[in-house]
Amino acid sequence: MADATEQEPLLTPAVDDDGAPFWDYAAQGELRIQACTACGEPRFPPRPCCPHCQSFDSDWRRMSGRGRIWSYVFPHPPLLPAYAEQTGYNAIVVELADAPRIRLVGNLVAAPDAPLNSVAPERLRIGAKVQVAFTELNGFTVPRWILERP
Structure with a gap:
C-alpha cells in the first residue's frame, strides 16, 4: 500500500503567523484551538483579534x-x-x-x-x-x- 503522501495529492497547507501554532501542536499529536484570554471565547480560524471583544490577547487551548x-x-x-x-x-x-x-x-x-x-x-x-x-x-x-x- 502507498504511504499517505502518495495517496493524497494536496499540497502543503498555507501557514501564516496566526495559524502556525495549530500546525506545530498537530505535529505533536495535539488538537489545540486559539482562544481569547480576555473573554475566553475560542476562535477558528486563528486570527490576531478576538471577534467578540476585540482583544489581541490569546492562548492555545488543548481540546x-x-x-x-x-x-x-x-x-x-x-x-x-x-x-x-x-x-x-x-x-x-x-x-x-x-x-x-x-x-x-x-x-x-x-x-x-x-x-x-x-x-x-x-x-x-x-x-x-x-x-x-x-x-x-x-x-x-x-x-x-x-x-x-x-
Missing part, C-alpha cells in the same frame, strides 16, 4: 479531540483529478465537543493513515461521534477523524 459530525458531503465527481482513484471519499464538518461553536473540516477515515475512501458512505451520519487522529501528509501532520465506535 479533547472529540466531536460529532455536523455535516458531510461526498464530492462527485472528485473536485481534483488526482482524487479520481479515491472516488467515494468524504469531506466532513466536525463540531468540537469542547467548543461547540468551533467546526473543523476534514475526512472520516478508518485509521489515521488509511485512504480517504476507507469508510463506507452508509457509515456516515449527522451526529456520529468522532475522535481526532493525526497523520503526516507532505511533511505536515494533519488532523483526520475516526469514528469513536467503529
Whole structure:
C-alpha cells in the first residue's frame, strides 16, 4: 500500500503567523484551538483579534479531540483529478465537543493513515461521534477523524 503522501495529492497547507501554532501542536499529536484570554471565547480560524471583544490577547487551548459530525458531503465527481482513484471519499464538518461553536473540516477515515475512501458512505451520519487522529501528509501532520465506535 502507498504511504499517505502518495495517496493524497494536496499540497502543503498555507501557514501564516496566526495559524502556525495549530500546525506545530498537530505535529505533536495535539488538537489545540486559539482562544481569547480576555473573554475566553475560542476562535477558528486563528486570527490576531478576538471577534467578540476585540482583544489581541490569546492562548492555545488543548481540546479533547472529540466531536460529532455536523455535516458531510461526498464530492462527485472528485473536485481534483488526482482524487479520481479515491472516488467515494468524504469531506466532513466536525463540531468540537469542547467548543461547540468551533467546526473543523476534514475526512472520516478508518485509521489515521488509511485512504480517504476507507469508510463506507452508509457509515456516515449527522451526529456520529468522532475522535481526532493525526497523520503526516507532505511533511505536515494533519488532523483526520475516526469514528469513536467503529
